[in-house]
Amino acid sequence: xxxxxxxxxxxxxxxxxxxxxxxxxxxxxxxxxxxxxxxxxxxxxxxxxxxxxxxxxxxxxxxxxxxxxxxxxxxxxxxxxxxxxxxxxxxxxxxxxxxxxxxxxxxxxxxxxxxxxxxxx
Amino acid sequence: xxxxxxxxxxxxxxxxxxxxxxxxxxxxxxxxxxxxxxxxxxxxxxxxxxxxxxxxxxxxxxxxxxxxxxxxxxxxxxxxxxxxxxxxxxxxxxxxxxxxxxxxxxxxxxxxxxxxxxxxxxxxxxxxxxxxxxxxxxxxxxxxxxxxxxxxxxxxxxxxxxxxxxxxxxxxxxxxxxxxxxxxxxxxxxxxxxxxxxxxxxxxxxxxxxxxxxxxxxxxxxxxxxxxxxxxxxxxxxxxxxxxxxxxxxxxxxxxxxxxxxxxxxxxxxxxxxxxxxxxxxxxxxxxxxxxxxxxxxxxxxxxxxxxxxxxxxxxxxxxxxxxxxxxxxxxxxxxxxxxxxxxxxxxxxxxxxxxxxxxxxxxxxxxxxxxxxxxxxxxxxxxxxxxxxxxxxxxxxxxxxxxx
Numbered sequence: 001x002x003x004x005x006x007x008x009x010x011x012x013x014x015x016x017x018x019x020x021x022x023x024x025x026x027x028x029x030x031x032x033x034x035x036x037x038x039x040x041x042x043x044x045x046x047x048x049x050x051x052x053x054x055x056x057x058x059x060x061x062x063x064x065x066x067x068x069x070x071x072x073x074x075x076x077x078x079x080x081x082x083x084x085x086x087x088x089x090x091x092x093x094x095x096x097x098x099x100x101x102x103x104x105x106x107x108x109x110x111x112x113x114x115x116x117x118x119x120x121x
Numbered sequence: 122x123x124x125x126x127x128x129x130x131x132x133x134x135x136x137x138x139x140x141x142x143x144x145x146x147x148x149x150x151x152x153x154x155x156x157x158x159x160x161x162x163x164x165x166x167x168x169x170x171x172x173x174x175x176x177x178x179x180x181x182x183x184x185x186x187x188x189x190x191x192x193x194x195x196x197x198x199x200x201x202x203x204x205x206x207x208x209x210x211x212x213x214x215x216x217x218x219x220x221x222x223x224x225x226x227x228x229x230x231x232x233x234x235x236x237x238x239x240x241x242x243x244x245x246x247x248x249x250x251x252x253x254x255x256x257x258x259x260x261x262x263x264x265x266x267x268x269x270x271x272x273x274x275x276x277x278x279x280x281x282x283x284x285x286x287x288x289x290x291x292x293x294x295x296x297x298x299x300x301x302x303x304x305x306x307x308x309x310x311x312x313x314x315x316x317x318x319x320x321x322x323x324x325x326x327x328x329x330x331x332x333x334x335x336x337x338x339x340x341x342x343x344x345x346x347x348x349x350x351x352x353x354x355x356x357x358x359x360x361x362x363x364x365x366x367x368x369x370x371x372x373x374x375x376x377x378x379x380x381x382x383x384x385x386x387x388x389x390x391x392x393x394x395x396x397x398x399x400x401x402x403x404x405x406x407x408x409x410x411x412x413x414x415x416x417x418x419x420x421x422x423x424x425x426x427x428x429x430x431x432x433x434x435x436x437x438x439x440x441x442x443x444x445x446x447x448x449x450x451x452x453x454x455x456x457x458x459x460x461x462x463x464x465x466x467x468x469x470x471x472x473x474x475x476x477x478x479x480x481x482x483x484x485x486x487x488x489x490x491x492x493x494x495x496x497x498x499x500x501x502x503x504x505x506x507x508x509x510x511x512x513x514x515x516x517x518x519x520x521x522x523x524x525x526x
Contacts, residue, residue: 013196013204015423026196026423051422054201090188107424107437115436120255 005088007041015091016044024098029054031079044085044092046103047077072105131341133263138177138325138349139356140266143275144406145225146218146315146470147357148399149463152379154308155364156371157301160284160292163361165309167293169316170354172507175500176478177350179485180322181342184329186494191326192420194490195480203480208421210476211319212414217466218320219410219449223249224459225403228376233396239454246450249407253442258331258428261412262324265405272356272398278386279359282366289362304372307518311464313511314471316357319478320413327416331427339494376459411449415441468522472515474508 005011011027018024029045049067053060068075080103086093098104115121154162180191187194196204224238226245231238252261298305325346329338360382364373367385371378379399383391412428419426419438432439452462482504485496 008200013200015193015197023423023425028201051201055205107435110440111433111436115439116433118254118432121432121436121439 010088011044011092014088016046016094017091018094018096018098018103020097022098024094024103027092029077041082043082044080045077046080047073048106049075050077067106070106070109072109073102078103078105127341131344134341134345135349135352136270137263137266138345139352140269140272141262141321141405141409142350142353143269143272143356143360143398143402144315145221145399145403145459145463146311146318146406146467148360148402149225149373149376149379149460150308150311150315150467151357151360152364152368152382153373153460153464154312155361156368156373158298158305158308159365159369160288160361161296161298162305162309162312163289163292163358164295165312166316166354166358166361168507168510169313170350170357172313172317172504173321173354174347174350175503176317176322176481177325178343178346179481179496179500179504180326181329181334181346182339182494183481183485183491184326185334185336185338185342186492187490188330188333188335190330190416190420191323191477191481191484192417193423194484196421198484198487198490199480204421207476207480208417210473211323211417214466214469214473215320215410215414215417216445216448217462217469218318219407219414219445220452220457221459221463221466222403222407222410223446223449224453224457224462225376226400226407227453228459229396229400229403232377232380233393233400239456242450242453245404245407246446249404249411250443250446252408253412253428253446254432254439256428258328261408261428262328265401265408269398269401269405271394272402274383274387274394274398275356275359275363278383278391279362281386282363284362284365292361303518303521306514307464307468307522310471310511310514310518311467312357313507313514314467314469314474316354317474317507317511318470319474320410323417324409324413327413327420331429336494374458374460407446407449411442411445414445415439464522468515468519471511472519474511478504478508 007030012030014027016024016027025046027044028047028050030041031043031045032039033042049060049064052063064075067073080094080096084095086095151166183191195207223242223246227238227241230241230245363382363386367382368378373379380392380395383395387394415438416426418441419435424437425435426438427435482496482501484490486501488495
């Protein structure tokens, strides 16, 4: 990984791919912790609620309540610890399996409850 | 020397671009223009076509150089807060355009069978959905566009009736009309919106990425964009020419008035030929727009996407085109006038062009992304000039049209 990263330019809103090269969303948010006066990046945040909150706080609350009702991660954004980030290049490569993690919760719920039940899916 | 396979791909690329060109927007706006103003609005068809040639070439070049689709790159470069504006704008206008295309296909069926379009819209929408659900990208893009080649009959018709060449040339020079000024400029805007369809180049770029284009495709891209879009524009011009004869002086307000469009050229056979062309062109365009909407959302949000995947592999992608088709069928079910719907959606397309094209042009000029393949001054000037004209005309004429109509 490059020793210098511009978080907004190089990481935020980048395409993520999982261990199998499968597209699994974009980096919707970054999680920073301030410890001892120093900010430190601890992970990535993924979710419609995070995206909605970037447009407006009220829209974010509304999106989170809908996600809760639909049973998508209890309305919480999905957080990926920075330790799972393998490389940041054209894409952000992650050391995880999107289909087995909760990252793809919306996709999986839609597949199991609706799309997968339609003939030909 | 290009190999046989390359030559076949090239030909197929051109043929599908031509076949996919005519749709309810270009047919309806060109027919209205030809009927009321003769050849006087040919300049708008030509300008729109010129702009589209440049934009489609850029979309293909962008895909070949960066391997990114346009929505994907827009979000990465400008961030979500800015990307959400073209996303919402394009999606809203796209659903309106989809409604007009579905309506055009249903209207053609009604005019051919006498059965109400509000009944036809249901099987039309379902068949469209089924093709997207089960079909692959090749079936949608190549198959439907090849069928739509029947629209070449407009060019044959325009040749058969021997239009005066001097008159055609004069129509390529913009000038103020001698009557119905507001209508004239509004139709100019609608024609520009119909030609410069964002979904056409978004779809083209998604196809290039799905086909794994790289820099070796840059030459082929230039040929496909240049000849495919120019020939498509000639077809739209041919609609103006046939309408100028068949519907001379008629203020076209309803799609049933389009029935006679090909009669002076082909006699009684002209009616079924027109209905088949209209139906296939609109149906094909509806598929492209529905798929284009799904690409736009999926690429912007980074989902797994691809028309060649099974629906269970990209459930959210399928949900987007399904919702788009259902919502798009509603105006037709509610009995909307297809021509009015078309005019509104094409004029709104023109008015909202900068939302998607300004960020796209910035990407095309980005040295870091495009390197030596970035835009030159000619392409930038042509696109900015024509888009600026379209937007200024749209902002002036849409309020007038709303107030007057």
